[in-house]
Amino acid sequence: MYDDFANPWNIRLKWVYLLGVVFALLMPVFYTIYISFNQHGFGARIYEFTFDWYRVVLGDTLLVVSLKWTLYLALAAIVATIPMALLSAKFYKRTRRKVAFVALMLSPLFVPADIMGSSLLVFFKNLANGFVWLDEVLGVYWFDGWFDLGFLTALIGQVIYVHPYAFIVILITMSRYRVQQTEAARACGATAWQAFWQVEFPQIRVGVFSSCAFVTILSFNEAVRTALLKGGFDTFSNMLVAQMLNIGMSGESYAMAGIMSIVSMLVIGSVIVFTLLRAERLERRARAMAQPLMAS
Amino acid sequence: MTDPSDIAVEVADLSKNYGPVQALKSVSFSIESGRYYALLGPSGGGKTTLLRLIGGFLRPSAGRVYLHGQDVSHLPPDRRPTSMVFQNYALFPHMNVERNVSYGLKLLKAPAGEIRDKVERMLAMVGLEGYNRRMPHELSGGQQQRVQLARSLVLERDVLLLDEPLASLDAKLRKDMCLELKRIQEKVGITFIHVTHNQEEALTVADRIAIIADGELVEEGSARDIYETPEKRFTAEFIGDNNVLPGVVANLSDGRVTVDLGFASVDVASHGVAAATGDDVAVSVRSELLRIVDGEPDAAWQIMPATYVEAIYLGLTVSHLVRLPDGTEIVARVISGEANDGAFEAGKEIAVGWPGDRARLHVA
Amino acid sequence: MFYVPVVFFVLFFAAPMALTVVWSVFERTQFWMEPGFTLFAYDNFFTSARAENYLFSMVHGAAAVAISFAIGFPIAVFIRRRVTRVAQHRVILLFILPFMISELVRVFAMRPVLGRHGIINSLLIDLGIISEPITAILFSPLGVIIGDVMSFLPFMIFAGFLALEAVQNYIFEVCDDLGTGRVRLFTHIILPLAAPGIFAGAVFIFVNSLGVALVPTLLGGPGAVNAGLIANQAIVALDFPLAMAISTIMVVTLVALLYIGHRLFDLTRILEPIS
DSSP, X not given: OOOTTSOHHHHHHHHHHHHHHHHHHXXXXXXXXXXXXXXXXXXXXXXXXXXXXXXXXXXXXXHHHHHHHHHHHHHHHHHHHHHHHHHHHHHHHHOSOHHHHHHHHHGGGGSOXXXXXXXXXXXXXXXXXXXXXXXHHHTOOXXXXXXXXXXXXXXXXXXXXHHHHHHHHHHHHHHTSOHHHHHHHHHTTOOHHHIXXXXXXXXXXXXXXXXXXXXXXXXXXXXHHHHHHOOSOOOHHHHHHHHHHHTOSOHHHHHHHHHHHHHHHHHHHHHHHXXXXXXXXXXXXXXXHHSOOOOO | OOOGGGEEEEEEEEEEEETTEEEEEEEEEEEETTOEEEEEOOTTSXXXXXXXXXXXXXXXXXXXXXXXXXXXXXXXXXXXXXXXXXXXXXXXXXXXXXXXXXXXXXXXXXOHXXXXXXXXXXXXXXXXXXXXXXXGGGSOHHHHHHHHHHXXXXXXXXXXXXXXXXXXXXXXXXXXXXXXXXXXXXXHOOEEEEEESOHHHHHHHOSEEEEEETTEEEEEEEHHHHHHSOXXXXXXXXXXXXXXXXXXXXXXXXXXXXXXXXXXXXXXXXXXXXXXXXXXXXXXXXXXXXXXXXXXXXXXXXXXXXXXXXXXXXXXXXXXXXXXXXXXXXXXXXXXXXXXXXXXXXXXXXXXXXXXXXXXXXXX | OTTHHHHHHIIIIIHHHHHHHHHHTSEEOSSSEESOOOOHHHHHHHTSHHHHHHHHHHHHHHHHHHHHHHHHHHHHHHHHHHSOHHHHHHHHHHHHHHHHXXXXXXXXXXXXXXXXXXXXXXXXXXXXXXXXXXXXXXXXXXXXXXXXXXXXXXXXXXXXXXXXXTSOHHHHHHHHHHTOOHHHIIIIIIHHHHHHHHHHHHHHHHHHHHHOTHHXXXXXXXXXXXXXXXXXXXXXXXXXXXXXXHHHHHHHHHHHHHHHHHHHHOGGGGGGGGO
């Protein structure tokens, strides 16, 4: 909204403030990346540009393995979360108890990582014990190892954590979609699935892709829940936490932090570029619509 | 009774509840094949619910829907011989006109050549030749509705449902589209069921009209009957510009009823309406039939004393507002420029009335 | 099919959260716990330094909320009122970027910024403003608060903006037309209309200040803890009932806050844009 009477300098000053806050939020991260390229690490008087620290990180088998686990976890989280978020958004549209449903879906946002991680840890341990007990009672080995800590439990913790974000993003995209189009497709003879896939999905694709990006980033970044719920593997951020706590701030940990932030920035950057391009297109479309077309 | 095979749509005791809210209360009627049928009523009265039940977009709480004698109550929309035109936003925005219109045919896996021919023919029928490559957002509101119409008609289904198809168009365009809808319906000859809250629209397009209000079917009949001889008081209040006067039956004789309005007695034909002395009834007179009488009235007229209030010029007509002795204000409408379109001075004591049998009696 | 998410969340989120109450009164065993009823864990919590630490972390959380509001909410108002519709979401995107970079990295990155030889101290010393490095800003309560603000500030901007986005433009225009002053516009119009959003943002920042163990671990001094860290330490010490008791206290705090907020501001209003 423009205000023709506002003092332009006043507004410019506010822009400076806004960009200043963005800068302050990002500066530490960029500073970390900057340090990670210094041969002499943090606090040195001289700055010598080098990729050495990154070479060390990528040359460390353990770290590369942890990167691989991180990737698996992110992929599995996408595969599990996105369809579920679509189902949730659909459920939201049709349920009459919207508030209760949204409260359930969004409350994981408000439960801090360590608290949720601890609760799930105890939950899974009890569940596993319960299944062992069930085996004993039944005299079989069917449930042996169910919900022992491992990839699956880490994944469940991850899905609970990232699902709210994916759900919101998809729901917001879906809220711009008009149900009449699904009904029109049904009236044309499409089955429910055809109507979704051919008519609705193309229009919410952006939201789905954005939430895939979010899920990737969040999975990549998550350090706490996985640390508590994982079995015999480490993710990249688990390794970074261990580094920071045990070795302190080494050049290697700067490089690891650098890798994490660069990956996030690349993913989010591409989402933003993609969204902006789409916004441009929508704007052109809106302008075309605004042109008075007389009915004939 | 017509041959049942000529009945395109029949609904029997159809009800729909949303939780405790009864949107539709046990409605039954049938529509002959090839009719242009309008469901007319105030917003929230249940007419759209009824249409959506016929189309299969809602599952009935009770009752049945038969299409050509076949029970389709349990079938989803894509398995019913109906297609639907929506109020707006129903075109697929990511597909151009041609892909929108051909969507249903492609689902049927029709041969490409046949699809092309049919789409071309249909676009010509709705007056959109050459618009194949346009995207929905490049079309005006009226054009979008034509595309929707083409998309539905190209499937050659037996029944076309139209849910307020013209409601988001401006008044002038709506009038043109009404005539065109009627022309197209006559051409394709299938059954059209058209939901609207606009009586002018309904009267223009429809052969028959059903009045739906409060989840009930109030009255059903030909467009002319509904307008000229409404049976129910609700219909009289809803359709046309009727003056409805409450009263009590004072006397009955030989098909005629004398109604005591409190300040005057009027004599109306019963038209088969069963009323007993002492019943609360209502008398309706359309405003264009009501006349202001200045001077000595004709003995054959039904006359009520009144006070002149004001004249409102509406272009084609002039509405004269008069106040009856009990305080209600009623309207007498005349064509502008006719003999007695001149106004009287406010507060002048006059009389209003109508000749012969122009009024209708309503018991409910 | 459509019930899959509900079932999943009830099973793996609501149930574990609800059961923490049950497990918190179980008897502790050497490596695990066994069914029983004892309030030992709660006793342990309230009669040790832990309760005090919990209160301190609440104070830190409240400070983080207040600072985030002071810095972030004006930005939300500015974006809503002075930026064109199309550009609004782009400006909001600016704040997504920091929010999406790993919290771990962002918290960690505060060390070389705030530390004794960090960029802030170096800069201030080079400029001759101070002669000795400021040490109060890292490995201290202040460091924890700064870390919390840096971590969660964007959420205040999102939530505030989302709430204001639902406010129709004409409301601002009517106020301009009636000559509503700046202060009144803010206190009588903007604040009440954005209250649910502000509250949601505030609760988010508050509970995360209480519950995210990373911040005190990396930025707090030797004794710095919050609820998350206490729970974490209890898990490491294999004192599961204690960890569950802390979770319970945390969840009760959260539910109480949300309930109060809902009674005061009707939080369902936040959902209007998506319903």
